[in-house]
Amino acid sequence: VRCQRYPPLRALQASAALRRVSDEHKKEPLTSSSQQHFDSPPAGHQPEQEPQGPRPSYTGQGGQESEDYESEEQLQHRILTAALEFVPEHGWTAEAIAEGAKTLGLSVAAAGMFHSDGSELILHFVSECNSKLSELLQKEQKLVQLGEVEKKPVDEFLRDAVEARLRMLIPYIEKWPQALSILLLPRNIPSSLNLLTSMIDDIWHYAGDQSTDFNWYTRRAVLTGIYNTTELVMMQDTSPDFEDTWRFLENRVADAMTMGNTASQVQSTGEAVVQGLMGAAVTVSN
Amino acid sequence: RGLAAGPEMHFGFQTVTEEERREKIYQVFESVAKKYDVMNDSMTLGIHRVWKDILMHKMNPSPGTLLLDVAGGTGDIAFRFINYVRSVRERQLQKKLKHHQNLSWQEIFESYQKDKFNSLGDSQVVVCDINREMLKVGKQKAQHLGYSEGLSWVLGNAEELPFDDDQFDVYTIAFGIRNVTRIDLALQEAYRVLKPGGRFLCLEFSHVSNPLVSRLYDLYSFQVIPVLGEVIAGDWKSYQYLVESIRRFPPQEELKAMIEDAGFFKVDYENLNFGIVAIHSGFKL
Numbered sequence: 001v002r003c004q005r006y007p008p009l010r011a012l013q014a015s016a017a018l019r020r021v022s023d024e025h026k027k028e029p030l031t032s033s034s035q036q037h038f039d040s041p042p043a044g045h046q047p048e049q050e051p052q053g054p055r056p057s058y059t060g061q062g063g064q065e066s067e068d069y070e071s072e073e074q075l076q077h078r079i080l081t082a083a084l085e086f087v088p089e090h091g092w093t094a095e096a097i098a099e100g101a102k103t104l105g106l107s108v109a110a111a112g113m114f115h116s117d118g119s120e121l122i123l124h125f126v127s128e129c130n131s132k133l134s135e136l137l138q139k140e141q142k143l144v145q146l147g148e149v150e151k152k153p154v155d156e157f158l159r160d161a162v163e164a165r166l167r168m169l170i171p172y173i174e175k176w177p178q179a180l181s182i183l184l185l186p187r188n189i190p191s192s193l194n195l196l197t198s199m200i201d202d203i204w205h206y207a208g209d210q211s212t213d214f215n216w217y218t219r220r221a222v223l224t225g226i227y228n229t230t231e232l233v234m235m236q237d238t239s240p241d242f243e244d245t246w247r248f249l250e251n252r253v254a255d256a257m258t259m260g261n262t263a264s265q266v267q268s269t270g271e272a273v274v275q276g277l278m279g280a281a282v283t284v285s286n
Numbered sequence: 287r288g289l290a291a292g293p294e295m296h297f298g299f300q301t302v303t304e305e306e307r308r309e310k311i312y313q314v315f316e317s318v319a320k321k322y323d324v325m326n327d328s329m330t331l332g333i334h335r336v337w338k339d340i341l342m343h344k345m346n347p348s349p350g351t352l353l354l355d356v357a358g359g360t361g362d363i364a365f366r367f368i369n370y371v372r373s374v375r376e377r378q379l380q381k382k383l384k385h386h387q388n389l390s391w392q393e394i395f396e397s398y399q400k401d402k403f404n405s406l407g408d409s410q411v412v413v414c415d416i417n418r419e420m421l422k423v424g425k426q427k428a429q430h431l432g433y434s435e436g437l438s439w440v441l442g443n444a445e446e447l448p449f450d451d452d453q454f455d456v457y458t459i460a461f462g463i464r465n466v467t468r469i470d471l472a473l474q475e476a477y478r479v480l481k482p483g484g485r486f487l488c489l490e491f492s493h494v495s496n497p498l499v500s501r502l503y504d505l506y507s508f509q510v511i512p513v514l515g516e517v518i519a520g521d522w523k524s525y526q527y528l529v530e531s532i533r534r535f536p537p538q539e540e541l542k543a544m545i546e547d548a549g550f551f552k553v554d555y556e557n558l559n560f561g562i563v564a565i566h567s568g569f570k571l
Contacts, residue, residue, distance in 0.1 A: 016482035017571045018551075072551050075571060098348050106483025107455040108348050113552055113569060116346050 017106055018069045076113060079104060080124040084172075087125075091175045092118035092182065119188050122179045123195065129168045130199045136164055137206040154207055155253050161203045162227055162253075163246055166234055170242075177235055200224050222259075226252045295467060298530030304467055311465050312417060314524045315359070319419035321519040322360050323427075328518055329511050329525075337563050338460060341489045342366045344556070344565060345456060349375045349407025354454040354479060356444050356472075357462020358413035359420035361427055368433055371409040378407070406436045412454075414442040445471040449479045456480075460489040464535045473548035480570045486550055492557070492564035493537035499560045507532070538564050 083100025090096040096118065098111040114120045143149040152160070169176055183192040200223050229252065234245045295307045302310065318325065326334045341363070347353065349371050355363045415421050421439050428437060442448045444459065444466050457476045466472045476486050494500040507529045515525025536544070538555050541564075545553045550568030557564050 015571060016549075072571060094346060095348060101483055104483075107481040107485070108351060108483075109345075109455040109481075109485035110483035110569060110571075111348070112344075112346065112485050112567070 015069055017104075018072070018075055076120075077124070079106070079110060079113075080121050081128070083121055084125060087121070087172055087175055092122050092179050094118060097121055117182060117185075118179075119182055119185070122182055123188070123191050125172075125179075126183075126192070126195050129165065130195060130202070132168065133161070133165045133199065134202055137161060137202065141206055151208070155257050157207045158203065158223065158226070158256075159246075159249055159253050161206070162223075162230060162249055165199070165203075165227075166231060166245070169231075169234070173234070180231075180235075196224065196227075200227065222256050226256060296534050298527040298534065307467050310527075311467070314527055315417045315465075316419045317521055318519060318524050319359075319417070319423050321521075322420070322423065323362075325515065325519055325525070328514050333559070334461075337489060337558055338362055338366055340558060341458070341460060341487060341565055342370050344567070345370075345458070345485070345487060347371055347374075347409065347456065349378065349409050351409050351455045352453065353409075353411040353456045353458065354414060354447075354449070355411055356414050356442075356447070356457065356459045356476075357416070357465065358458075358460070359415045359417065359424055359462075361413055361424035361433075363458055363460050364411045364413045364424075364437060365428070365431065365433055367409075367411050368406065368436060371406055371436075375405060375407040375409075410436045410438070412438050412440055412449075414440045414444070414447065416441070416443050445475060447475045447479055451478050452481045453479050454481060454484060456485045456487065458487045458489070461491070463488055463490055464531050469536075469544060470548065473545055473550075477549045477570055482570055484570045486545065486566075486568040486570070488541070488545075488566040490541075490564060490566070491532040491535065492541070492555075492561050494561040496560050499562075503562060538566075541566055 079097065079101050081100075082103050083097045085103075086096040086099040090099065094111045094114065094116045097114055098108040101110040102108055140149070144151050172179070182188060197220065200220055203223060204219055226249070230245060230249045233248045234242060237245045239245075293304055294301050295304050296302070297307045297310050315322075330337075345367075347367060347370060351371065353364075353367050355367070358364055413421070413424060415424070418441060421441060425439055428434070440448065444462070445468050457480055459472070459476075463469060463472060473486075480486065494503055511529050512522050512525045515528075516522040519525070535541075538557070538561065542553050542555055545566060545568045548568075549570070551571040553566065553568040555564045555566040
């Protein structure tokens with residue numbers, strides 16, 4: 001009964017900070033990846049809290065009336081995006097979030113909506129980067145379909161995709177090791193792993209299915225390994241424009257390709273050996 | 287007195303009118319003011335300090351925050367706020383100095399000068415209480431403990447705050463909302479004086495659902511506390527009121543709904559000690 005009473009009540013009360021969505025919709029492309037991120041809530045909030053009651057979600061059935069105002073999640077989204085600007089100075093912390101809230105005209109206390117270690121800020125950033133990568137790859141695919149660009153061979157495609165994704169870290173590279181350590185905290189692992197695997201799957205999806213040397217899980221594991229190791233190398237890299245990192249990446253991708261060839265060679269050699277043994281057995285039995 | 291009989295309200299387990307309730311509560315705190323802190327320590331065995339520390343930690347205020355502490359009486363929350371903000375500020379300054387490795391002596395000297403007079407980073411706390419006696423005790427404590435900067439004391443009613451709209455970053459009410467006669471008005475006032483994005487925090491006794499703990503808690507409340515009240519403060523009745531008012535106060539979910547009704551978003555609560563105490567938090571979005 002309470003649920004039904006709420007939507008009209010909310011719409012009537014002039015919200016202090018939630019903006020009318022009609023202004024927002026033109027600017028905010030909520031892609032599927034960012035929605036996915038908010039569906040896997042960071043489980044780290046105070047463990048003794050009772051779960052929130054059945055208030056209507058702003059995309060649920062009460063959605064019709066409350067469509068006029070942006071939801072809390074959208075506002076949080078905006079605050080985190082604004083906070084990214086302050087990360088180089090303050091790191092991935094509640095202070096950066098507080099500064100971000102200030103630029104939106106909100107009180108610094110709004111940073112209290114998020115965990116004090118900056119987890120949400122980092123996850124938000126990763127999710128945004130993944131969305132940007134998806135867009136890039138999609139655009140490229142369209143160009144290929146229109147025939148304007150040649151389709152890249154798999155190894156070059158993978159190299160370019162991973163490089164494009166890693167380059168997004170460059171403005172924040174100084175504080176990125178801190179972010180990585182926070183992403184590895186037990187309570188953040190489900191979310192961060194989820195984001196990582198969906199990004200890897202995305203890349204393979206756009207790379208197209210050509211080689212039959214790998215099966216699906218091996219492909220995922222191989223590319224994840226390449227991505228993670230390259231990321232770590234990038235943290236230590238001091239060469240101009242990270243050229244050492246890109247060379248490392250090139251080598252790893254090449255390794256992965258030859259490994260695939262080796263695997264198929266082993267398989268065909270194996271088949272030949274088996275046939276030889278069969279022949280010998282038949283001969284002996286005669 | 288000739289006061290019109292208002293709506294029926296509860297004063298502990300008694301039923302009184304609104305006006306009577308306000309008067310009685312005023313008298314309760316007038317008489318307990320001087321022994322307030324001592325009683326808090328003995329009743330809760332000092333645990334109230336931990337609860338207040340947890341509240342401050344949850345708030346995690348950054349320097350520059352403006353706090354309004356309502357029903358702040360003897361200043362416990364205000365002093366903690368000042369300590370917290372001071373240490374955060376110190377850390378900030380240390381970090382800044384670490385970055386300034388290549389400055390000349392002149393520049394370093396100047397940066398010290400600038401920050402010396404800003405040890406709180408422009409943070410301020412306003413302590414508001416309806417009871418003159420409680421404020422008096424609070425001011426004396428502040429003097430005694432050496433708190434002067436960033437602190438002000440205002441006489442005011444939580445149901446009708448003497449402040450303009452959109453003033454404060456954080457509004458706290460610790461163990462005070464139970465004594466407010468019209469809680470809905472207090473929540474509306476809280477909403478009004480907070481800036482957009484501002485936070486409402488309420489620390490209050492609440493309901494224990496665990497049956498075993500509940501029985502022990504009831505035993506302790508009704509048998510031990512009024513006796514302590516008589517022995518230490520010479521005032522059995524006030525502490526009887528205290529214990530009864532805790533039982534009459536709405537439980538966690540109900541208070542959460544009331545806070546949402548006042549217009550706050552992202553309202554949540556955290557139980558401390560099985561629900562003996564709960565911290566409710568909401569944002570003005």
